[in-house]
Amino acid sequence: MRHFDLAVIGSGSGNSLIDEKLADWDIALLERGIFGGTCLNVGCIPTKMFVLPADFGASPAPAARLGVSLTRDGVDWPAIRDRIFGRIDPISAGGEQWRRENENVTLYRAEARFVGDHQIDTGTGEVITADRIVLAAGSRATVPDWPGADQVRIHTSDTVMRLDTLPDHILVVGGGFISAEFAHIFSGLGSTVTVINRSATLLRDQDEEISTRFAAAMADTVDLRLNTEITHLTPLPGERIRAELSDGSTLEVDAVLAATGRVPNSDTLNLAATGVDVADDGYVVVDEHQRTTAPGIWALGDICSRWQLKHVANHEMRVVQHNLRHEDDPIAADHRFVPSAVFSEPQVARVGLTEAEARAQGIDLTVAVQDYGSVAYGWALEDTRHCCKLIGDRATGQLVGAHLIGPQASTLIQPLIQAMSFGLGYADMARGQYWIHPALPEVIENALLALDSTA
Numbered sequence: 001m002r003h004f005d006l007a008v009i010g011s012g013s014g015n016s017l018i019d020e021k022l023a024d025w026d027i028a029l030l031e032r033g034i035f036g037g038t039c040l041n042v043g044c045i046p047t048k049m050f051v052l053p054a055d056f057g058a059s060p061a062p063a064a065r066l067g068v069s070l071t072r073d074g075v076d077w078p079a080i081r082d083r084i085f086g087r088i089d090p091i092s093a094g095g096e097q098w099r100r101e102n103e104n105v106t107l108y109r110a111e112a113r114f115v116g117d118h119q120i121d122t123g124t125g126e127v128i129t130a131d132r133i134v135l136a137a138g139s140r141a142t143v144p145d146w147p148g149a150d151q152v153r154i155h156t157s158d159t160v161m162r163l164d165t166l167p168d169h170i171l172v173v174g175g176g177f178i179s180a181e182f183a184h185i186f187s188g189l190g191s192t193v194t195v196i197n198r199s200a201t202l203l204r205d206q207d208e209e210i211s212t213r214f215a216a217a218m219a220d221t222v223d224l225r226l227n228t229e230i231t232h233l234t235p236l237p238g239e240r241i242r243a244e245l246s247d248g249s250t251l252e253v254d255a256v257l258a259a260t261g262r263v264p265n266s267d268t269l270n271l272a273a274t275g276v277d278v279a280d281d282g283y284v285v286v287d288e289h290q291r292t293t294a295p296g297i298w299a300l301g302d303i304c305s306r307w308q309l310k311h312v313a314n315h316e317m318r319v320v321q322h323n324l325r326h327e328d329d330p331i332a333a334d335h336r337f338v339p340s341a342v343f344s345e346p347q348v349a350r351v352g353l354t355e356a357e358a359r360a361q362g363i364d365l366t367v368a369v370q371d372y373g374s375v376a377y378g379w380a381l382e383d384t385r386h387c388c389k390l391i392g393d394r395a396t397g398q399l400v401g402a403h404l405i406g407p408q409a410s411t412l413i414q415p416l417i418q419a420m421s422f423g424l425g426y427a428d429m430a431r432g433q434y435w436i437h438p439a440l441p442e443v444i445e446n447a448l449l450a451l452d453s454t455a
Helices: 037-041 044-057 060-065 077-101 177-188 208-218 310-325 355-360 376-381 414-422 426-431 442-450
Strands: 002-009 027-030 105-108 113-116 119-121 127-135 139-141 169-173 192-197 223-226 230-235 241-245 250-253 255-258 262-264 297-299 340-342 348-352 365-371 387-393 398-405
Touching: 037 044, 037 077, 037 310, 044 077, 044 177, 077 105, 127 310, 169 177, 169 250, 177 192, 177 208, 177 340, 208 223, 208 348, 208 355, 208 387, 208 398, 241 255, 297 310, 348 414, 355 365, 355 387, 355 398, 365 442, 376 442, 387 442, 398 414, 398 426, 414 426, 426 442
Parallel strands: 002 027, 002 127, 027 105, 127 297, 169 192, 169 255, 192 223
Antiparallel strands: 113 119, 119 127, 139 262, 230 241, 241 250, 340 348, 348 398, 365 387, 387 398
């Protein structure tokens, strides 16, 4: 039975963990799926590469408000798709080949599972052991068990970007960020898009102000139906699908996208065999140092993190890498101010608490909502519906939450993340620096000035 200093299960952020700091360790890297993980192959990177052409495709409507007539004369879906994956696929293949050539790394390309304490069946007929193990096996898309789903092709975010042709009509099911981004991608590129969600709220993890504004904006570009579910799916000629919905309507569509969430891959690893505890919702239990309940086993990324964000996985990877090498002097992961963004139309970004969460904690709140249209760049945009919402703690003068919806939200949020991470009070942030006029960050400046403080 071959023994390793370290075994890493998962080639996303887990692969990034293996660098020159561990050059003198004998390492096993185990990956059952596409090399490079979710973000590179089916997540963050390709989706955002689709968003940019969708932004161009959707530009005639906002341009018209500014007196410019544009038309979307055509969309070459295969060219867009092939440009994106023509870049990503070689990176994935090259990364795998490079790992195969590493002298201190043995790559196993099969489904791994534990068969005993620190014992891993590699899926290749070989069982290995390791002093230290890192669980970085990620998550996977789920498809609800709709009546008739076994008779038709249901796409997830893993497959829908590889379609041969742009669908004339696509049904997107779900109310989270995956649904929001793909609704924008396909509507921006010219598909008719119907979005259904079983609840009355889109982006339910966002502040209520933001989710309400977002739903109103989405309804302008897609056929949005809330409190609606699929009741039956039927195959039609030409791979089309008839979808019967709980609102009594029937749609005939070219594709169905299940954007209903992802689940951690902990259930594929037989973790009970090595003493790793798993929560009821499937996430591996870790402490502040990313250690599991089993000695010598750590976890990072989507398998243990409910944020399911690449930048969180990368942060946890750096924590785990340090703690592997310095078990007597571990560092803790910092999850105080985890930001996120939705690359939809409109963009959404947040960091910290929502107003409801802050009130539930009993914080003495001060809240400011500043419309984009209240600043000069917002006038240039003819913006009437987007905003920056800031939530502060009067007693400390610190921001506890920041929320944006509108153009450049994913970029505008960054100085607010920085302020919260380094303890810069909102009064000092507002008046302790220049704000370029008439740039869009003035909406943040004015929101900061509208907060009051007793500190």
